[in-house]
Amino acid sequence: MPTDCISYQNSGYFSPLMNDYLDEKSNVQSLYNRFPKLENFEAQITEKKANFNNASRATLVSVLKKQYSAIQSSQLTLQNIESLKVDNTFSITTGHQLNLFSGPLYFLYKIISTINLTQELKAKYPAHNFVPIYWMATEDHDFEEINYFNFRGKKIRWNKESNGPVGRLSTEGLSDLFEVFQQELGSSTNATTLKKIFQEAYLQHNNLADATRHLANALFGDKGLVIIDADDATLKRNFIPFIKEELLEQTSHKAVLETTDKLKDYNIQVNPREINLFYIEDQLRERIIFENGKYTINHTKKEFSENEILELLDSNPEKFSPNVIMRPLYQEVILPNLCYIGGGGEIAYWLELKSFFNKVNITFPMLLVRNSVLLASDKQVKKIDKLQLSWNDLFAKQGDLINRVTLQNSAFPINLTPQKEQLAKQFSDLYDLAKKTDNSFTGAVKAQEAKQTKGLENLEKRLLKAQKRKFSEEIERTTNLQNELFPNKSLQERQANFSEFYLEHGPELITKLISRLKPLKQTFEIVTL
Structure with missing residues (x-):
């Protein structure tokens, strides 16, 4: 059974901001308590x-x-x-x-x-x-x-x-x-x-x-x-005092904009509105907007003066709903x-x-x-062992995984690195010779080097492609397994419903998860059912 540990940062499924947060990088420390x-x-x-x-x-x-x-x-x-x-x-x-x-x-x-x-x-x-x-x-x-x-x-x-x-x-x-x-x-x-x-x-x-x-x-x-x-x-x-401050002062808008400026090197998750509140009724949830001295409810004809909306807040606070x-x-x-x-x-x-x-x-x-959890059956774990895969392999992008399987099964190195290094040495000698002549010869050497390097790269791609055909059966078994564990090439936990696993394992599903999950541990938990 593979025993390698997948950290959130190395899983490939977390954003740069989350990776930096989990690593406690100095540039994000001011953003949390x-x-x-x-x-x-x-x-x-x-x-x-x-x-x-x-x-x-x-x-x-x-x-x-x-x-x-x-x-x-x-x-x-x-x-x-x-x-x-x-x-x-x-x-x-x-x-x-x-x-x-x-x-x-x-x-x-x-x-x-x-x-x-x-x-x-x-x-x-x-x-x-x-x-x-x-x-x-x-x-x-x-x-x-x-x-x-x-x-x-x-x-x-x-x-x-x-x-x-x-x-x-x-x-x-x-x-x-x-x-x-x-x-x-x-x-x-x-x-x-x-x-x-x-x-x-x-x-x-x-x-x-x-x-x-x-x-x-x-x-x-x-x-x-x-x-x-x-x-x-x-x-x-x-919560009335905070709703009132939001209506009158728009404190959240000003404060959050200051912070998003610090996050300019990351993707901003949400942008603040000037008023971060909704008005709600049973069949309505629309933004509260302040314009032309009035509080209006978006996509409706409802509008309130400052006194009217504060009176409504005092009498019916349930009509005010906080946004994200x-x-x-x-x-x-x-x-x-x-x-x-x-x-x-x-x-x-x-x-x-x-x-x-x-x-x-x-x-x-x-x-x-x-x-975060990846659920796997005993049968799937046995397949992983038989295919000599690690969990790290299975978390990889499918194209990278196919290349790894091909390289793993090949009886000889697929990359032509030694040949590229030998070629580079040959051209190094030619450049020394070119220095003793004129610039036109140097240009010819450079052009020939680029042509031959590209030729080796093309041969390397064709060699990899040929080996993929040779090991197509192993590759198919591997990709089928990855597709089972990562449906739609996404994390299982974002796709499947608990009922799929409960149907097979019953209450043991939750019992086992409770026994295994350690909330302060920053690694993907692989749980075998």
Whole structure:
């Protein structure tokens, strides 16, 4: 079995900004508070405890109890909710869209990273409590990003119109999709379990937020996971001062622009608006724009004077929805949070926000890149051994992998480097001779060198091509294996749904992932099932 270790930086799937962050490069250190190492959490706890409004804990617990009132939750989850009342309890948070039936596999990895980190912290700091939080992105409105999941190469899509926040979206119509899905699942014991989870989540709840809460609780409730829907008027009341500042001062726009200037050598993940808030109703989520002395709601006829919009904020804070720039601040205002766990793209946009947090005097959380995993079967691992491949080989681009396999199987060197070196020596002698004549002869030597070098390069390409034909069977087996592990030439965790693997392995899938994933370890975990 291959045992090589693939770091995130060497995987080929992380951006230059993420690689520099993971390497703790000096040029990005000003963009975060503390790097996520176990020993750094002590200072983060001290800072958050001093900076967090403990009066809001009671509000948080009250809202969570209300949201869990209709859910059969574990004793551990209930204890975790209750513990949030006391000032020695802190949260570790991940967030995710309300993807249908969880969407891609990394939904599991985010939550397991969060659960496992709380356990590591409890072992290190036993005087404190640590609660794993899943923040549901109920206020997002990009339905096309979440209305499907992939199962064995097929896209299971929910065809429906949606304009408002997705958490409020009715689950009506999902019974038809379930009929299609259950035909794909078959009739095994694990298939029956998956059908039950889907039915109870999506066919017995009226909106997507409640359905997703049920799904996450069914998978992770026994691990103490606490699921929060922040599309809530009571929680937003605690956020009113920050919404007001955004409306009147546009603090986030100014602060984030300062930071993006520092990131000019990288791809900017998100650009701030002048006002980073939406106006929402059940079927509406549109930007708030300030122009000509009025606050207007994009693509509508709604408009407000300054006094009118502040009165609306005071009476109906639930009508104001933070965008990607403001949502992290909302999270950190209402949660006693120490660390946010997300994918590379998420962490990249969080790195734009520290100066904004500083200006509004809210502690910036530690930022941890979630675990990444490649799931492989015993059969696939045996194939890898037989083909004498390493995991490093399989993470390579397919063209590079084909070249490696060809070189590995060839009985002689395919590159013509010795011949090129000999040619270079011959022409070096000719250049010495050319110096004793005129420039025209030097030009002729240079032209001949270029011609013969190119000829050797062409021969080298033809030799490689001939060897690829000779080893076509080995190459086909290798590329077929890579395509199984990296569907659509992408990471498995971004393509496949957990149900594919649950169907084969049942609850063991989650049990094994929880036992294997180490959130503070920056390497791809290869998990054999």
